[in-house]
Amino acid sequence: MxxxxxxxxxxxxxxxxxxxxxxxxxxxxxxxxxxxxxxxxxxxxxxxxxxxxxxxxxxxxxxxxxxxxxxxxxxxxxxxxNPDGGYSIGLQLDHQLAVGVVSDLSGTMRARIERNVDRPTPAEAMPLLAAISSDLIATSRLERKRLLGIGMAMPGPFGVEGMTSVGPTALPGWQDFPVADELERLTGIAVTVENDATAAAIGERLYGVARKLGSFVYLFIGTGLGAGLFLDGHLYKGSRHNAGEIGHIIVRPGGLPCGCGKRGCLERYVSLRAAYDRLDLPDPDHASPELLEKMLAKGDSRFEAWLAEAVEPLRQAIDILEMALDPETVVLGGFMPLPVIEALASRLEPLHLSVSATSARTTPRVLVGAAGKDTSVLGAAALPIFSETNPQFDVLQKPVG
Amino acid sequence: MxxxxxxxxxxxxxxxxxxxxxxxxxxxxxxxxxxxxxxxxxxxxxxxxxxxxxxxxxxxxxxxxxxxxxxxxxxxxxxxxNPDGGYSIGLQLDHQLAVGVVSDLSGTMRARIERNVDRPTPAEAMPLLAAISSDLIATSRLERKRLLGIGMAMPGPFGVEGMTSVGPTALPGWQDFPVADELERLTGIAVTVENDATAAAIGERLYGVARKLGSFVYLFIGTGLGAGLFLDGHLYKGSRHNAGEIGHIIVRPGGLPCGCGKRGCLERYVSLRAAYDRLDLPDPDHASPELLEKMLAKGDSRFEAWLAEAVEPLRQAIDILEMALDPETVVLGGFMPLPVIEALASRLEPLHLSVSATSARTTPRVLVGAAGKDTSVLGAAALPIFSETNPQFDVLQKPVG
DNA sequence: TCAGAAACTCAAGTTGATTTAATTATGGGC
DNA sequence: GCCCATAATTAAATCAACTTGAGTTTCTGA
The missing domain is CATH 1.10.10.10 (Winged helix-like DNA-binding domain superfamily/Winged helix DNA-binding domain)
Structure with a gap:
């Protein structure tokens, strides 16, 4: 053929x-x-x-x-x-936490389960995720036929040789692991997997500040950093499902060395991990976002220094995204605590001059996401709903073959 | 309402x-x-x-x-x-040259007219463009009913306050000028306007190396620098029609000052203008691409120095585009002479590690465009053809209101 | 020479949006 | 309080474009 x-x-x-x-x-x-x-x-x-x-x-x-x-x-x-028209399960896996939620059609969280993990491998995480799913189904007594599917969010990128398993911001051992297939086998429910930024973008689009937008970028500040791209009314995932993996774009040539082998990568400056590193913590692998929130609240000077250093790379990243994609707005969110994101956002002005700088705007250039720390789990839960209800070009295509 | x-x-x-x-x-x-x-x-x-x-x-x-x-x-x-099934007129306006072509349905150039200009204002250029159009129609004796329209390419960005009219790479006086409407009035033919990079991307997609690709980025190296984005089978233009204006993304924080007010913009390193500036020409406003081709041929050391300096910012730009958009490939082209582009391309390896670095690729990460210096005029000519024949989500939408 | 294969055509059948007309329920004017 | 203009909704008939299935044509290979 x-x-x-x-x-x-x-x-x-x-x-x-x-x-x-x-x-x-x-x-x-x-x-x-x-x-x-x-x-x-x-x-x-x-x-x-x-x-x-x-x-x-x-x-x-x-x-x-x-x-x-x-x-x-x-x-x-x-x-x-009708909120009770259907339910879906959202799962999120990260370095320290596995979260599962049940969402109804209106995006309301109906149940939530949280389990601690420690940089889990597939062998450790898969049974846990399956257990979370069945617990959720049992405790919220879902009608099986109203269950639209499981959506799962985890850090990207997926299947990139020499990049997926390297560095403190990546989860080890997931290179080429068929997450969706395996979870589908364990649970008997259809599974969709996306990276956390994409999941968060969908959540924000369905229920949050991006509800009416046709084109926006969701900047997900987590352990690393990624972007979810919603362009012209459609999710853009890239030719190998890795669009938006901007944590490793170079913003400081010759800057801080990164686990990926390059120097001056964006996520070395703007990410949870970057903040932990800057604070000289004894055990950065087990620090938590709440710590940053506390340090912000008490005005810790080292934390203020990180904030000051992170702003310009973040501004530069926003500039790049605005210039490259001309979105209606850039939404900030992720695992970074909301007060910290707001602190970053408030320090962003003046933003760089870009194609976004026009007085004819109806939306601010930068918005803070609405859903807080559960954005991406809720977004993950929205994945099955989204794929069932969003008008897409695909839908008009006859299945071929 | x-x-x-x-x-x-x-x-x-x-x-x-x-x-x-x-x-x-x-x-x-x-x-x-x-x-x-x-x-x-x-x-x-x-x-x-x-x-x-x-x-x-x-x-x-x-x-x-x-x-x-x-x-x-x-x-x-x-x-x-059927090549004779329809014709279109492609126009291109730049700092020094106005070009018009007639293209048939197969993308073959049937006629070509070239006129010298000098950083033209709308008042100077519009009558000239109208004259080129009518000359083309007259000399190639086109059946009016087979004429699908006029496509025009010119440097972007469009309508960005504080950016359009600034700097040596922008055309002065075009801020908010309604090019399409005016040309339509003068010629009586439907006109589509796009920036040169987008036009080139379409040309490459319809007739060139991107013919079978679903997602690619065209990097247009002209007086400035821009990208045309073809994503998931569709042209992505951005919410304000300015997607791909990456000439002014910052690749060297604190680097060379740029007319836009920022420092270290990409097009200060990679563009015709950047090369002219690096060569200390007496009159960079009137240098020509052919000059660069000659200097490359005779191995001029200052030109070699520019090449060497341009490679890393270009590599960085490709890295950013690959990470952000995960395209199947990045196509290089523009007004920069083909041998110079090839010289740049050959110096690019090793490219940065990105999501594009996988052994499962079928296309090289970087390709040189096929159509040469007329890429964007031919692409411009393809605009009316493209909008008449490309499957797009829009087509399925009923016109509302 | 003839069976099998593939391309193509014809005519009836199906599906889902549209058109046209009728029905229902309300507010406002007299 | 009675009409009537207005707007939402429903019902039946119509229409346009794809599909189906039964041919028809024209070739290859045995």
């Missing part, structure tokens, strides 16, 4: 699937909407919308709200997302 | 339009194909393909090739893009 996959054609079936997603997306971004309002927003006929809404209500995904009076004409019945 | 545009639904009409584009795209990327082969590639039924091919042949966009014998069964009739 010499000819490889091409963009494939579409038919009515795919079109219907797309339209259903469009309806859900419209309600998600604009709140409760009447059929007529949806029809106006989506440019579909009101009859079509009526059919789709009926089906979605039938399926439990939408629910009617109180009739709206006060205007002329027949009162409209607004529909909103 | 508080509710803004949402992603809109689709219907049969849009689906058909999409499928037509998919057929053209399949033939463009894979060469002449029989109806049956297209059906297999696109996952559409052979009957559907037959209908679409018939229509496209009727419209003059496809033409049958010689019947293929030698296999069992009824001989297949391959169809290919």
């Amino acid at each position: 010499t000819l490889k996959k091409a963009i494939s054609g579409t038919n009515l079936e795919q079109a219907k699937s797309h339209n259903r997603r469009v309806v859900i997306e419209a309600i998600r971004t604009s709140g409760a909407l009447s059929r007529a309002a949806i029809a106006r927003l989506t440019a579909l006929s009101s009859q079509t919308i009526s059919n789709i809404v009926e089906e979605l209500e039938e399926a439990g995904l939408l629910r009617p709200e109180a009739t709206l009076k006060g205007a002329r004409g027949q009162p409209a019945v607004p529909y909103s997302i | 508080t509710l803004k545009k949402a992603i809109s639904g689709t219907n049969l009409e849009q689906a058909k339009s999409h499928n037509r584009r998919v057929v053209i795209e399949a033939i463009r990327t894979s060469g002449a194909l029989s109806r049956a082969a297209i059906a297999r590639l696109t996952a559409l039924s052979s009957q559907t393909i037959s209908n679409i091919v018939e229509e496209l042949e009727e419209a003059g966009l496809l033409r049958p090739e010689a019947t293929l014998k030698g296999a069992r069964g009824q001989p297949a009739v391959p169809y290919s893009i």
Whole structure:
């Protein structure tokens, strides 16, 4: 076979699937909407919308709200997302913590389990993750048929030779380990895996400050640093699923040596690990984000020094992302405690001059994410929901082969 | 009106339009194909393909090739893009040169006109561009109804306050000038405007080395430096049409001062202008790329020094693009003469370790563009063709309002 | 020469959006 | 309080484009 996959054609079936997603997306971004309002927003006929809404209500995904009076004409019945229309499990694995949550369709956390780990290998983590999942299902008594799937977030990059297993910010032994397949085998539930930044971006897009944005970048400050890219209404993952791994871009040529072999990498300056290192802790491998929050609160001078040193590389990274991607905004978040992120953000001004510097903006150039430390678990939980409900080009493609 | 545009639904009409584009795209990327082969590639039924091919042949966009014998069964009739199915005009404006070309559907240049300019203002350039267009139409005796439109390429960024009109690499006076509208008024033909890097990316994708790629970055080395981003099968332009303006990302903190106000911008090291400046020319505003080609040929030591200094910032830029976007490849091109680009490319190895460094690659990490110095004019000419024939998410969206 | 294979065509069938018209429920004017 | 304009929703009929399945054509290979 010499000819490889091409963009494939579409038919009515795919079109219907797309339209259903469009309806859900419209309600998600604009709140409760009447059929007529949806029809106006989506440019579909009101009859079509009526059919789709009926089906979605039938399926439990939408629910009617109180009739709206006060205007002329027949009162409209607004529909909103039915939180109990479906559930998903979000898992997050990092150096010190494994977290699992149950999320409903509206993004509300219904249950949460946390377990300590210590730079876990796959052999250690996989049974734990499976156990967390079944505990969550048991304690929250989920109807199995309403469970949309498991979404998992973990630090990237994935499958990069010579990079994945190196350095204090990477998890060891996960190089080429088929996480999704294995977890699917252990739990019997469909699993989607993304890096933590991408998961957080989805969470922020579905339920947070990026709800209405078409293009934004989520800058995830965790043990290392990564970016989730949401461009033109779609998640961009890159040709090998590693887009946004900007922790290792060089911002200080000849600067601090990095575990990856290069010098002056961004995450040597802006990340939890960078802060720990700067503070001369006795055991940086087991420091915690809360420590940084405490040091900020009491005005520790070494911590202030780290803040001052981290600001310019962060500013430079934002400049690079703005110039390269011209997003509507850059959202900051991650495992870094919210007060620390806000401290960083407040020191960012004046930002560099970039294509983002225009007075015609409606959104600030930099926003702090809404969901706090659980952003990426909730984002992970949103993965199955997102893939089921987001209008995407893929949906219109007929499955080939 | 508080509710803004949402992603809109689709219907049969849009689906058909999409499928037509998919057929053209399949033939463009894979060469002449029989109806049956297209059906297999696109996952559409052979009957559907037959209908679409018939229509496209009727419209003059496809033409049958010689019947293929030698296999069992009824001989297949391959169809290919009919070069005479349509024409477009490509315009390019830069500091010293205005170029216009006529391109046919296959991307072949049918006519070319060149005029010298000197950092032209809109008032100077617009009549000239209109004149070039009408000369091209007259001399190549184009059927007006086969003319798909005018595509124009010029240096970005567009409409950025405090950045567009500053520095020796920007064209003065174009800030907020409505180029497309004005040229459309003067010529009576539909006009699309993109920055030179984006235009070059399209050219390379339609007719050059990126023909089969789903995600790549085109690095355009011109008077300044810019990138064209083709991601997941789509051109990414950014929320304010300025994605890829990476000439002003900081690669050397505290480095050479730049007209934009920052220090150590990429294009202060890698661009025609950077080379001219490094060579202490008496009049860098009127130097030409050919000069650099000559200096390379005779092994000029100052030029060699520039090459040596430019390589690391370029490597760093490629690293950043690879890490941020995980493209299949980075294509180098622009106004910089081909031998100089090749000289730079040959000095790039070893590239930095990035997510692109995997043995599972099918394409080299860096490629030199195919179309030479006319890449971006040809790409500009491809703009109207591209927007008429590329499968895009937009096509499925019903026009709203 | 003929069976098998593959490409292509024809006509009926299916699906889902649209059109048109009817129905329902409200507010406002008189 | 009675009409009527207005707006939302529903119902039935229509339409457009893809699919299906049964041919038809034209080749290769035995």
